[in-house]
Amino acid sequence: DAKTTQPPSMDCAEGRAANLPCNHSTISGNEYVYWYRQIHSQGPQYIIHGLKNNETNEMASLIITEDRKSSTLILPHATLRDTAVYYCIVRVYSGNTGKLIFGQGTTLQVKP
Amino acid sequence: NAGVTQTPKFQVLKTGQSMTLQCAQDMNHEYMSWYRQDPGMGLRLIHYSVGAGITDQGEVPNGYNVSRSTTEDFPLRLLSAAPSQTSVYFCASRPGATNTGELFFGEGSRLTVL
Numbered sequence: 001d002a003k004t005t006q007p008p009s010m011d012c013a014e015g016r017a018a019n020l021p022c023n024h025s026t027i028s029g030n031e032y033v034y035w036y037r038q039i040h041s042q043g044p045q046y047i048i049h050g051l052k053n054n055e056t057n058e059m060a061s062l063i064i065t066e067d068r069k070s071s072t073l074i075l076p077h078a079t080l081r082d083t084a085v086y087y088c089i090v091r092v093y094s095g096n097t098g099k100l101i102f103g104q105g106t107t108l109q110v111k112p
Numbered sequence: 113n114a115g116v117t118q119t120p121k122f123q124v125l126k127t128g129q130s131m132t133l134q135c136a137q138d139m140n141h142e143y144m145s146w147y148r149q150d151p152g153m154g155l156r157l158i159h160y161s162v163g164a165g166i167t168d169q170g171e172v173p174n175g176y177n178v179s180r181s182t183t184e185d186f187p188l189r190l191l192s193a194a195p196s197q198t199s200v201y202f203c204a205s206r207p208g209a210t211n212t213g214e215l216f217f218g219e220g221s222r223l224t225v226l
Binding site for chain 2: 036041042043044045046049085087100101102103104105
């Protein structure tokens with residue numbers, strides 16, 4: 001599976017949009033981009049995933065560049081409860097045993 | 113709906129002791145997995161299973177055994193605990209191995225080996 005690169009930490013003001021970048025320059029055509037987050041020491045929580053097109057759900061938006069070598073997770077109106085470690089992961093969909101390999105993630109600190 | 117349930121939540125062992133971390137899911141998921149997370153680090157995959165009777169190794173399998181006799185349960189065994197196995201352990205499941213949806217995580221089991 002392709003490797004991802006994320007900044008170790010970011011700050012965001014409460015109420016503003018948080019834009020978390022992820023580089024996955026070695027991504028293959030059949031690999032999906034996933035985002036999870038982990039609040040305090042809880043179990044990770046799924047946020048969103050996509051293949052080629054931009055995706056949006058009730059939690060966030062995922063913007064994937066046309067060449068698919070990078071993506072950005074957008075939290076449109078960050079709140080203090082969004083302070084967490086955010087993980088960007090790429091994963092093969094078919095012909096794969098389902099492994100999801102986590103990196104070190106980005107620690108997002110939302111400030112009042 | 114309980115989701116993914118891990119027991120125990122906390123455990124202290126002495127070096128050389130054995131124990132089993134339990135994981136159960138009530139969502140009829142085919143895929144189950146175990147991760148460990150050390151302080152300040154991301155999650156590392158230990159073992160995973162794509163269905164009853166099928167298991168395979170992840171990134172850091174040494175020192176751990178697993179089995180999958182039922183769809184619901186995926187226990188993780190430490191045969192001879194070592195201080196290096198002090199960590200937080202997370203169990204996770206997904207409907208199918210090739211399913212593109214989310215991975216559901218338990219709340220974690222915090223293990224200390226003295």
